[in-house]
Amino acid sequence: MAEIFWGVIWPVIVLAAATVAIVVPLLLAVAYLTYAERKIIAAMQLRQGPMFVGPYGLLQPIADGLKLFFKETVVPTRANKGVFVLAPMITFILALIGWAVIPFGDGLVLADINVGVLYLFAVSSLGVYGIVMAGWASNSRYAFLGALRSSAQMVSYEISMGLIIINVLMTAGSLNLSEIVRAQAEHGWYALWHFPMFMIFLVSIIAETNRLPFDLPEDEASLVTGYNVEYSSMTFALFFLGEYANMILMSAIATILFLGGWLPPLEMAPFTWIPGPVWFFLKVAAVLFVYIWARATLPRYRYDQLMRLGWKVFLPLSLAWIVLTSAVLVFLDLAP
Amino acid sequence: MTAALFVFYLLAFVTVAAAVMVIAARNPVHAVLFLILAFFNSAGLLILVGAELVGMLLIVVYVGAVAVLFLFVVMMLDINFVQLREGFLQYLPVGALVGLVLLVELIMVLGTRVVPTTAAAMPRAAPEGVTNAEALGRLLYTDYFYLFQAAGVVLLVAIVGAITLTLRHRPDARRQDIAAQVRRRPQDTLEVRKVRPRSGI
Numbered sequence: 001m002a003e004i005f006w007g008v009i010w011p012v013i014v015l016a017a018a019t020v021a022i023v024v025p026l027l028l029a030v031a032y033l034t035y036a037e038r039k040i041i042a043a044m045q046l047r048q049g050p051m052f053v054g055p056y057g058l059l060q061p062i063a064d065g066l067k068l069f070f071k072e073t074v075v076p077t078r079a080n081k082g083v084f085v086l087a088p089m090i091t092f093i094l095a096l097i098g099w100a101v102i103p104f105g106d107g108l109v110l111a112d113i114n115v116g117v118l119y120l121f122a123v124s125s126l127g128v129y130g131i132v133m134a135g136w137a138s139n140s141r142y143a144f145l146g147a148l149r150s151s152a153q154m155v156s157y158e159i160s161m162g163l164i165i166i167n168v169l170m171t172a173g174s175l176n177l178s179e180i181v182r183a184q185a186e187h188g189w190y191a192l193w194h195f196p197m198f199m200i201f202l203v204s205i206i207a208e209t210n211r212l213p214f215d216l217p218e219d220e221a222s223l224v225t226g227y228n229v230e231y232s233s234m235t236f237a238l239f240f241l242g243e244y245a246n247m248i249l250m251s252a253i254a255t256i257l258f259l260g261g262w263l264p265p266l267e268m269a270p271f272t273w274i275p276g277p278v279w280f281f282l283k284v285a286a287v288l289f290v291y292i293w294a295r296a297t298l299p300r301y302r303y304d305q306l307m308r309l310g311w312k313v314f315l316p317l318s319l320a321w322i323v324l325t326s327a328v329l330v331f332l333d334l335a336p
Numbered sequence: 337m338t339a340a341l342f343v344f345y346l347l348a349f350v351t352v353a354a355a356v357m358v359i360a361a362r363n364p365v366h367a368v369l370f371l372i373l374a375f376f377n378s379a380g381l382l383i384l385v386g387a388e389l390v391g392m393l394l395i396v397v398y399v400g401a402v403a404v405l406f407l408f409v410v411m412m413l414d415i416n417f418v419q420l421r422e423g424f425l426q427y428l429p430v431g432a433l434v435g436l437v438l439l440v441e442l443i444m445v446l447g448t449r450v451v452p453t454t455a456a457a458m459p460r461a462a463p464e465g466v467t468n469a470e471a472l473g474r475l476l477y478t479d480y481f482y483l484f485q486a487a488g489v490v491l492l493v494a495i496v497g498a499i500t501l502t503l504r505h506r507p508d509a510r511r512q513d514i515a516a517q518v519r520r521r522p523q524d525t526l527e528v529r530k531v532r533p534r535s536g537i
Contacts, residue, residue, distance in 0.1 A: 008339055083369070114467045118392035125400025129372070132404070136365060136411045144411075151404060158400070175389075175469055304512065 018110050022099050030244040031061035037292045044296040068240075071233035076139055079230065083137035088231065088238035091130030095245035098123040102252050103178045105262045105276035116177040117165060120253055124161075124208065127246065128154045131210075131227045134239070138230035146226025149216050149303065156310040157207040163318035164197045164204070167325045168257045173335070181261035191258040197321055198258045200314050202290060205250040207310065209243065211291055213298040214306055251287035252280075259283045344384055351377040364410045372403045389468035 035050065035057070042049030050057030075081055101116040103109040113119060128151045135147020168190050169175060172183035184190060191198040207214040216226075228239045255261060260283075262276030301309070329335040354374040361367040375398045382391035466474075476484050 080363075080365075083365070113388065115388045115392050115469070118389065118396065122392050122395040122400060125396055128400075128404055129407075132407055132411070133369070148408075151408065155401065155404060175467070308512075 015110075019100075022110060023096060026096070026099060026245060026248070027241070029248060030241050031065060033244050033248065033288065034064070035061045036288075037295070040289070040292045041296040044293075065237065068233055068237040073233045073235055074230075076230045079139045080137040083133050084230075085235065087130050087134035087137060088235045088242070090133065091127065091242035092238040092245070094123055094126050094130065095242040095249060098249045099252075101177055102249075103181060103256065103261060104280050107178070108262075108277060109178060112176065112178055115175050117169060117175045117180070117257075120177075120249075121158075121162060121165065124246075124250075125158055127208075130239075130242065134231070135227040138227075140230050143227050143229050146229075150210055150227060153210065153214065153216060153306060153310075154208055156307060157204045157314075160200065160310060160314035160318050161204045161208060163315070163322060164194075164201045165257065166322055167194050167197050167318070170322075170325055170329060170335075177256050177261075181256055181263060184260040185263055185267075189258065189260040189263075191260075194258065194321070194325070197318065198254075200318060201254060201258065202287070203309075204314065205254060206291060206294060207306070209246045209250055211243075211247065212295040213300050215300065216303055216306060247288065247291055248284065251284045251291070254287050255280060255283040259287075340384065344381070347377045347380045347384065351381065364413070365407070368403065368407050368410050371406070372399055375399045375403065387468065389472055 038060075039049040039057075050060035053059045053063045075084060098120055100111045101109065101113060101119050103112070131150045131154075132147045135143045135145075135150075138144070168180065171187065171190060171193065172180040174180060174183065187193065206212075210216075228236060231239060262280045264271035264274065264276075264279055351374050354370045354377065357370040358367050358374065361370055375394060379391040379394040379399075382388075382394060
């Protein structure tokens with residue numbers, strides 16, 4: 001009996017505790033990301049932002065969450081009920097399971113698997129299903145059009161993202177996310193070596209998560225709000241949470257691949273006093289700020305411009321950079 | 337081992353059940369969704385035997401790309417379900433014959449093989465001390481290099497073929513020429529005139 005307890009049940013308990021320890025702060029981070037977004041955009045537009053609920057409006061996200069929680073879920077007539085309810089769940093779950101392989105610090109990772117990068121890539125490539133299913137199951141033209149746009153967009157930008165990731169993998173010589181960060185301790189941050197790719201990656205993650213200026217799927221002016229028009233209360237909240245959790249996840253991926261994960265910017269005294277997870281958090285926050293900054297300052301792209309940027313600019317550029325990187329690695333004998 | 341066995345039976349059961357639902361589902365979109373579930377669980381089975389790279393690639397390629405296109409096409413089809421059901425009995429003998437041939441072939445293939453019953457006797461996904469990616473890369477880029485390249489060429493031909501089949505040059509379509517927009521200067525398009533009151537240009 002004790003054998004079964006220590007062999008099977010105890011590891012499950014430990015895993016569950018670790019999962020809760022990741023998911024609860026993540027949900028809080030999502031809630032306060034919406035607050036930060038509103039405050040930053042307000043500051044950029046010389047407004048106040050939320051300021052009535054709690055001191056400085058700090059309880060606003062909690063109030064918003066409660067409001068959504070207590071509303072009624074409306075299912076449209078002739079909607080495909082099963083798929084309609086499944087779609088927001090898929091979006092939300094996919095936004096959470098990616099965090100299983102993210103290293104927050106040296107050794108601070110739930111699942112230190114050898115194919116971590118591929119796992120993240122697989123999870124992000126599944127994100128399109130939640131949106132397509134929502135658009136189809138809603139039995140609404142706006143929702144369906146939004147879903148079609150969104151899936152074309154996500155599939156397009158995934159390709160250039162994959163090619164950019166290949167550059168980092170070749171330089172680091174591993175598919176393990178912790179190993180990639182450790183390789184950057186040796187080589188320096190890849191944002192320096194692969195600077196153009198870092199820029200393209202930043203733009204691609206904004207497009208991949210359907211955020212402004214690439215938020216065509218929910219283009220308010222022409223599609224109402226796209227795939228989630230018919231959703232209300234918690235089902236809508238799950239889409240919303242999923243979108244913001246995806247933003248944080250993508251920022252974390254950018255941090256790990258290009259900004260040296262938990263590493264301090266310089267291996268010197270004042271920087272090394274701050275623990276790794278804090279650096280990780282600060283870097284993720286910096287990338288998230290870019291997201292919000294872009295949203296506040298740039299106008300929305302037209303659909304054909306978006307596709308042109310993905311296929312005719314980013315794809316050839318990242319392919320050319322792969323050739324360059326592999327040539328440098330082979331001919332200078334630097335390949336790991 | 338018992339935990340692994342439990343996970344195996346769970347994944348295997350869901351795979352088979354989802355595969356049955358693919359052909360049993362009335363709604364084609366549901367059928368594609370069940371197909372995706374089947375892919376997903378087979379990826380889980382691959383990871384369970386230690387072939388993690390192939391499992392992840394199965395999800396990235398089949399679930400992330402191929403099945404999305406399936407879903408796309410099926411969702412946009414306007415299908416009459418009643419018409420789809422007609423002629424079911426008519427095709428039944430042919431379908432049953434194909435199924436029977438496949439079953440016999442499967443039995444013949446599996447009958448000649450010794451299926452390992454213990455975990456130690458099972459083939460390994462990768463040699464000891466080498467990651468999946470490294471093991472696969474060594475095989476692909478040494479022993480099977482020409483076949484690998486040939487597969488790439490076949491894919492390239494498929495891409496070029498698909499593009500030439502669907503690309504139409506429409507002379508009346510309005511396209512954005514970004515180079516022309518950037519090249520444009522104020523003096524090309526603007527003219528400053530002095531307009532006297534009540535006289536027009």
